[in-house]
Amino acid sequence: MKVAFQGEAGAYSEQAVFNYFGKLEILPCESFDDVFDAVISARCDLALIPIENSLAGSIHQNYDLLLQHNLHIVGEYFLRVQHCLIAMPGVKKRDIRKAISHPQALGQCAGYLRSHGIRAEQAYDTAGSVKMLKESGARNTAAIASRRAAELHGLQILEEGIEDNAENYTRFLAVGRESVAPGEDAKTSIVFTLKNQPGSLFKALSVFALRDIDLTKIESRPLQGKPWEYLFYIDFAGSAEDPIAQKALDHLGEYAVMLRVLGSYPRFRN
């Protein structure tokens, strides 16, 4: 089995792939578009894409790609993001004046960097910043990236978990060409649009509440190409194949202008 992800070796997405699937063949891709293409063209079996971060919010681009293509969500995984301060071998923490990383990682470690008098400098991505550091050999500079990126390039971890907020989780979705049987403890992700009229969202949610179906996510998003109209993302507990969920989705279909089930999949439990 082969799994695609966005980023290079040592990226957090790669770590999520190995944590979730175990050791297998990987296909690193430059962009999320490439990741979806790789699955569609069967250059790989599945992909693992980030969909939501507890600090930075939903990754709309991947929702858009899920809507554009006819793939199925087949799994989910939550990765605790732990940033490491990474340096050349032999370098001491007190030598570090500058840290390079992806802007988001720098932002998540801003308090740590400030309190240690370390200046932040943006790089293309987290794992790439480790490669850059190794190539430059700079001894006053650290990269901020995953433990795996440090190990991969043989660099030293000066400190682990330097993010300001420990509750930094990224939720990933596994996507494939075929749907799966999600088992007993399932989750379902749907996307829909409603007519822009008062109470329409309340009606839409009633189809779940009236059937005691638990929602685990709801988000409204201004609709691309139609400002002031909204797309809704909902995740609910259970499979779309459950008779009660089928009834709820039929009921929702009475109100929704567009409704897509993105997939039912085993719910991730720590």
Add this chain to the structure above:
Amino acid sequence: MKVAFQGEAGAYSEQAVFNYFGKLEILPCESFDDVFDAVISARCDLALIPIENSLAGSIHQNYDLLLQHNLHIVGEYFLRVQHCLIAMPGVKKRDIRKAISHPQALGQCAGYLRSHGIRAEQAYDTAGSVKMLKESGARNTAAIASRRAAELHGLQILEEGIEDNAENYTRFLAVGRESVAPGEDAKTSIVFTLKNQPGSLFKALSVFALRDIDLTKIESRPLQGKPWEYLFYIDFAGSAEDPIAQKALDHLGEYAVMLRVLGSYPRFRN
């Protein structure tokens, strides 16, 4: 009157300030923290902060800062984000091989850049990339930024509106130390948390639906420090001072663990 924003001269936030308030004194700040500090310490009267982009989603950091501090939302503004391809005077579009800008702006113009064979290179921010270009004087490079940034630095706009998706809006909120009387056509923003039990969100929304109060935004967000619990952002039509809205908020208080009214303000109309 003096208004703070995050970014430097020529930033989209600066453009939003002038569009919304007219010509007045501005206070550019390095970070969103600095923007909030400037208002709290009365170094300025108001601030204008981005809260949501139609492509990139909500800016959680600013919701967090609104919750941390006791400021009031006093207005909203929607800016149509139009990216310009900006070059040194005399340079032709066919000379451009590389474009520098903030990663988000590069991403929003990815299709345009690809179709014109222009390589993307990340810079700290959009307006800053124009300054960098001017300093380097490079004739094979363009910056991607606002019209204002080009004018400010005396550079040439090769093409305007190069973003792949025209429906690129950023919603800004004006915040101040005092609340305002929002007038007849108002909007109110609230944040609340609920006990994590089935149907709790439905009950929360019922307080609005049962009173025919129209919601214009809803978003659930995993709660920092308490994974698997959720914070909800809701905007509704009307002022929190309207008797009917007061009843709805009282009613919501029966279910909510935490409830904060961030402000009532005049609704933006194009």
